[in-house]
Amino acid sequence: MSDFPTIPGYTLRQFLGRGNTSQVYLAVDRQGREVALKVPLQSTLRVKEAAERFGNEVRLTLQFRHPHLIRADAGTAFGPQAFLALSYYPDGALNEQLAQQGQLLEQPAALRILADLASALAYLHHLGAVHQDLKAHNVYVDPHGRAALGDLGNAYFVAQGGQVSGSPYYMAPEIYHGEGSSAASDVYSLGILMYELLSGERPYQGNTYEELMISHLTRFPAPLNHLNPAVSRSISRLASQALAKRPGERPSADDVRRALLRALGETPQDEVYEEDGPPPEETAKPVVGRHGPAQPRLPFHCSKAAPAETADDPKRGAGWNPFKRRR
Numbered sequence: 001m002s003d004f005p006t007i008p009g010y011t012l013r014q015f016l017g018r019g020n021t022s023q024v025y026l027a028v029d030r031q032g033r034e035v036a037l038k039v040p041l042q043s044t045l046r047v048k049e050a051a052e053r054f055g056n057e058v059r060l061t062l063q064f065r066h067p068h069l070i071r072a073d074a075g076t077a078f079g080p081q082a083f084l085a086l087s088y089y090p091d092g093a094l095n096e097q098l099a100q101q102g103q104l105l106e107q108p109a110a111l112r113i114l115a116d117l118a119s120a121l122a123y124l125h126h127l128g129a130v131h132q133d134l135k136a137h138n139v140y141v142d143p144h145g146r147a148a149l150g151d152l153g154n155a156y157f158v159a160q161g162g163q164v165s166g167s168p169y170y171m172a173p174e175i176y177h178g179e180g181s182s183a184a185s186d187v188y189s190l191g192i193l194m195y196e197l198l199s200g201e202r203p204y205q206g207n208t209y210e211e212l213m214i215s216h217l218t219r220f221p222a223p224l225n226h227l228n229p230a231v232s233r234s235i236s237r238l239a240s241q242a243l244a245k246r247p248g249e250r251p252s253a254d255d256v257r258r259a260l261l262r263a264l265g266e267t268p269q270d271e272v273y274e275e276d277g278p279p280p281e282e283t284a285k286p287v288v289g290r291h292g293p294a295q296p297r298l299p300f301h302c303s304k305a306a307p308a309e310t311a312d313d314p315k316r317g318a319g320w321n322p323f324k325r326r327r
């Protein structure tokens with residue numbers, strides 16, 4: 001316990017995990033709420049680009065508000081006491097959950113997670129932002145089976161420009177071509193996750209960056225319903241469309257959301273985005289990084305599928321790495 005960092009206002013209880021740039025702890029805030037407290041590694045703070053990426057994650061996670069984007073209650077973007085207090089997910093990240101489970105999720109559960117993620121992407125794209133790093137590692141699922149997309153460190157507003165990045169298993173052909181990312185590249189990553197969740201396999205394989213690049217650029221995976229006959233033809237077609245080599249031929253995230261909800265037997269509702277007041281308890285310092293100034297927090301409202309109270313309740317609680325590519 002004595003090795004835990006000190007973050008004013010929080011009692012750190014347990015180490016949860018470590019990524020490339022941060023350590024995450026289960027902590028309790030002054031009101032007794034459990035949070036996942038993300039603290040950058042010293043090595044992250046020493047490297048300007050990595051520290052800026054953490055600052056970007058803090059700023060954007062505080063700024064966005066959507067039931068299927070991971071929620072932050074407080075954070076400090078820069079400096080030796082930088083941190084981000086996130087909603088705590090007891091089962092950890094989706095990749096960890098899948099590895100532990102050792103088998104495919106039930107199809108309705110997988111479709112629900114994918115629909116939630118499509119909803120989160122549609123919200124970001126509506127705001128003119130792209131996520132750039134949708135993958136199972138960055139998805140958190142609550143005990144009710146509802147998903148939230150995390151790790152906004154690579155996200156940026158298209159109009160302001162940003163650094164192109166991604167994870168090679170999930171990265172769209174245009175990014176391999178050096179053409180930059182867009183909303184359509186996020187949809188491609190969602191298509192990869194559709195294969196992963198519904199067939200248990202990633203559609204493009206390779207042991208090196210180059211092998212993966214060739215695979216994404218030149219191969220066409222077998223239709224999902226050939227890999228798993230329980231998948232309907234319409235969902236199989238949707239996944240193939242999301243993986244179209246040309247970004248212009250992919251459906252929008254909102255089209256994907258609607259198709260997934262229909263597959264779940266629901267009638268998709270329009271999602272409504274409107275402006276709201278300032279974010280709660282923001283301690284982030286003004287942004288000086290590559291992603292430009294923060295914009296007002298934009299909340300999400302949905303008439304049916306997603307519970308609005310989770311969005312609006314401020315009390316809610318070495319070597320080549322195939323999962324990262326930054327340029």
Ligand SMILES: Nc1ncnc2c1ncn2[C@@H]1O[C@H](COP(=O)(O)OP(=O)(O)OP(=O)(O)O)[C@@H](O)[C@H]1O
Nearest residue numbers: 017018019020021022024036086087088089092093
């Ligand atoms: N909100 C959360 N609730 C529960 N566990 C979490 C949460 N956030 C992170 N974790 C745990 O901490 C681990 C590390 O988090 P994460 O992968 O976000 O770190 P990171 O350093 O930012 O990642 P990256 O490697 O992409 O830079 C996760 O694999 C997960 O086990």
